[in-house]
Amino acid sequence: xxxxxxxxxxxxxxxxxxxxxxxxxxxxxxxxxxxxxxxxxxxxxxxxxxxxxxxxxxxxxxxxxxxxxxxxxxxxxxxxxxxxxxxxxxxxxxxxxxxxxxxxxxxxxxxxxxx
Amino acid sequence: xxxxxxxxxxxxxxxxxxxxxxxxxxxxxxxxxxxxxxxxxxxxxxxxxxxxxxxxxxxxxxxxxxxxxxxxxxxxxxxxxxxxxxxxxxxxxxxxxxxxxxxxxxxxxxxxxxx
Numbered sequence: 001x002x003x004x005x006x007x008x009x010x011x012x013x014x015x016x017x018x019x020x021x022x023x024x025x026x027x028x029x030x031x032x033x034x035x036x037x038x039x040x041x042x043x044x045x046x047x048x049x050x051x052x053x054x055x056x057x058x059x060x061x062x063x064x065x066x067x068x069x070x071x072x073x074x075x076x077x078x079x080x081x082x083x084x085x086x087x088x089x090x091x092x093x094x095x096x097x098x099x100x101x102x103x104x105x106x107x108x109x110x111x112x113x114x115x
Numbered sequence: 116x117x118x119x120x121x122x123x124x125x126x127x128x129x130x131x132x133x134x135x136x137x138x139x140x141x142x143x144x145x146x147x148x149x150x151x152x153x154x155x156x157x158x159x160x161x162x163x164x165x166x167x168x169x170x171x172x173x174x175x176x177x178x179x180x181x182x183x184x185x186x187x188x189x190x191x192x193x194x195x196x197x198x199x200x201x202x203x204x205x206x207x208x209x210x211x212x213x214x215x216x217x218x219x220x221x222x223x224x225x226x227x228x229x230x
Contacts, residue, residue: 002158035218045158045205047222051217091157102173103219 001093002027012106013082015070020067021109023092025059029055031097034068039108040088048090051075053097055106079111087113118142119222121206121221128193128200136225139208146211147189148219151175152203163206164189165211193227197223201229 005028013019018099019038025034051059051068058066063080079086092106119140128134138147138180146165150158158171164183178197183189189208193200210217 009155037221042223043203043222045207047218047220050218082213093157102160102163102224103158109159 002029002032002093002096002102002104004094004104004106005092006092008109009107010110012112012114013079015084017082018080019082019111021079021092021104021111023075023077024028024074024078025075025092025094025104026093027072027073029096029097033095033097034066035093035095036066036077037065037091037093037105038066038086038088039091040085045091045110080112081093084115087111093107095097119208119220121204121222121225123225124223126225128227128229130229131195133192133194134151134226134227136193136204136206138222139151139187139210140206140222141187142190142208142220143186144208144210144220146187146209147183148190148207148209149173149179149181149189150205150207152168152205152224158205161191200227202227 003023032053034051038046038048049059049061049064063077067076089108091108093103095103122137135145148163149161161179162181164170180192205221207219209219
């Protein structure tokens, strides 16, 4: 069974600054995927970034990047140049690769960007 | 535009009534999923379906039922047997194939309140 842990229920960051959200996971699988989803006040879940476990290179998507530490089972999200529109709940998630994918979600981190 | 639609956005139910939440996708995705979201918790899987006329229970299926008569549609019925149905419900879909894992994309959600 997979587990995903987000230990920071709430965080805040000044506009234009950088913030890092933490996530740890546990899995016995070798091939898996990790995700960060964003849920703004509208409550629509939006994919932010995705990492394939077999790739050593950290995924990046514009201002969003991850620090994937496979041995430590850590998957943190870095948001650079924070914008007011980044205010949202952020969920870390994992799934085993191949076929049907059961996605396991963390409990979320509420990020507030302060003007 | 391709996407996932859920209706209604808000739904009120009296105790003892069954209600059905709609989920439609025009992404030509094979797999569809229903999640429940409660405050302070991550998303929990209710049911999923990989193919028409087939579906499987997730982690919290008790008190819920689904059908998958068309590839595009995956309605969820919240029955009177569900003891605490007040929650936010999210539908998702993804491509699926042998050895391939694809990202789940989410609808805008339905907020169900039991009066």
